[in-house]
Amino acid sequence: MEAHISQEQADEYAIGALEPELERIVALHLADCTACRDIVHDSERLALSFSLSVPRRKPPRSLRARVFQSAGIARPSPWRRAWGYSRAAAGLAAVVVAIAAFTGMVSVRSQIDHLREDNRDLQGQVSRALSQEVEIAALTRRLSEAERSAFELDQATSDDRDLLVALLAPTTVVAEVVSVDEKSTSIGRLVWDEDQKRVWFVAASLQQRPAGETYQIWVSTGGRYVSLGTFNSDSQGFARYGARLPQGLKTYESALVTIERYGGAPERSGPSVFVSDLSRFRR
Amino acid sequence: MAAVVIRDPLAFAAIYDRYVALVYSASLRVLADVHEAEDVTQDVFVRLWRRPETFIAERGRFLSWLMSVARNRSVDELRSRGRRHRREALNGDTSDDDPATLVPADTDDPVLAAQLHEAQKLVRAALVGLPADQRRALELAYFGGFTQQEISAALHEPLGTVKTRIRLGMQKLRRALENRV
Incomplete structure (x- = not known):
């Protein structure tokens, strides 16, 4: 069709x-x-x-029994029907309880979900804060290092400027420093600035002292050695050290650079590296 | 119906108690024989129990489906008797039979009884409002299981006339019952 x-x-x-x-x-x-x-x-x-x-x-009452018998099901007795109603009521009650429980469960579940979400947010914030703290610490450390480098550079620049001024001053004397080891290629100068009451020791090709050792510079006066301080050369073998002249000393006989333990020694005890005659600096 | 589908005897019993009078009455109206009407009613409900899936909810209301099954099963039974018995249907319905078997309106499910009682009044009024020849043609078709040609032959009327009567009768019935039943 x-x-x-x-x-x-x-x-x-x-x-x-x-x-x-x-x-x-x-x-x-x-x-x-x-x-x-x-x-x-x-x-x-x-x-x-x-x-x-x-x-x-109205069909005959016997028809009901015939239908149920033919269908293969027992006719529900009054007790069975009552049981069915009770079961239906119990089912309804169970549904109500289940709905209430489900509603409560949904509510609790919802709260738990909210708490978990809040917890996740807090953990995220803590994690971000820790990361920021670590970054800040790293930045602080780098800043400190930069400040120290800047200070050292500034100090070096200041020392260089003072050394330059000393070299330009007419009263400044430069003394050659002699290496004790004849095979050594190290060279050094001692710059004596009487006006600034300062003395510089400059050296090149001077082996850098290992950890636990240092160079210490001394001046002898009246047969005793007075320490002017300690220093070390850099990785290029260059060293520049400046120090104030000890007050009250009028004569200097010689200058000496020795190898001492790190931090310096109160008395000269290590092997000598450089020596210089200072007798002509006498004032 | 879902409970019947899962073979709940209590649900089936509830459906039986609710609709058995309707099914039995319609079958009796078609067959005009209480024993055959009982047999058909039994057959309809046993089939419902054994094959409830034949009712498809998306295709209409359960009552329409159940009454359609009852009517068709009754007509099949009627046709199986042969023409001789079917001519008995031409003699009219059995509505004036023993009034002792009539179901009072307040029995069974009170709500359903009230609804059916109201619907019955409306339908009867609508049917009574039809011209007799139109009502006769419709009843022969629905309750007698006659086709249009068979009605034409039984009433000695042209086929076109019978078709017109059925068409007009249904139109009037539709207008009378629209949104009311």
Whole structure:
């Protein structure tokens, strides 16, 4: 059947007035056509009114037993029916309790979810704070190192400036320092600035002392050695050390650079590296 | 119905008690025989228990489906008797039979009984409002299981006339009951 079913055909089908062959064709069409099925359902609802118009008659009581027996089910006894109602009531109560429990559970669950979410946020904040703290510590450390480097550079620059001023001063004397080891290529100068009351020791190709050792410079006066301080050369073998002249000393006989333990020695005890004659600096 | 689908005897019993009078009455109206009406009613409910999946909720209300099954099963039974017995249907309905078997409106499910009682009044009024020849053609088709050609032959009326009567009767019935039943 290619065309759709008309209202008239639907009505005839619903009340069973169609010829068997046409009825079969319509039934086949309805199996695939939703639109026509809706039309026929409307007609069938109308046809139902014929059944409703029939006076209702009470079937014999024995029919109930026959139906249940034929269906293979035992007829529910009054007790069974009461049990069914009780079961239905219990089921309803269980549903109510379950809904309440579910609602409560959902509420608690929701709170737990919120707490977990808050916890995740806090952990994230703590983690970010720790990361920031670590970054700040690293920055602080780098800043301290930079400050120290800047201070050392500033100190070196200041020392260089003072040394330059001393070298330009007409009263400054530069004394050659002689390496004690003849094979050594180290060279050194002692710059004596009487006006600034300072003395510089400058050296090149001077082996850097290992950890635990240092160079210590001394001046001898009246047969005793007075320490002017300790220093070390850098990795390039360059050393520059400046010190204030000890007050109260009027004559200097010689200057000496020795190798001492780290921090310096109160008395000269280590091997000598450089020596310089200071007798002509006498004032 | 879902409970019947999962084979709940109590649910089935509830459905039986609720609708058995309707099914039995419609079958009796078609078959005009209490024993055959009982057999058909039994068959309808046993089939419902054994194959509840044949009712598809998306395709309409349960009551429409159940009454359609009852009517079709009754008509099949009627047709199986042969023409001789079917001519008995031409003699009219059995609505005036023993009033002792009539179900009072306040029995069974009170709500359903009230609804059915109201619907019955409306439908009867609508049917009574139809011209007699139109009502006769509709009843022969629905309750007698006659096709249009069979009605034409039984009433000695042209087929076109019968078709017109059915068409007009359904139109009037539709207008009378629209949104009311």
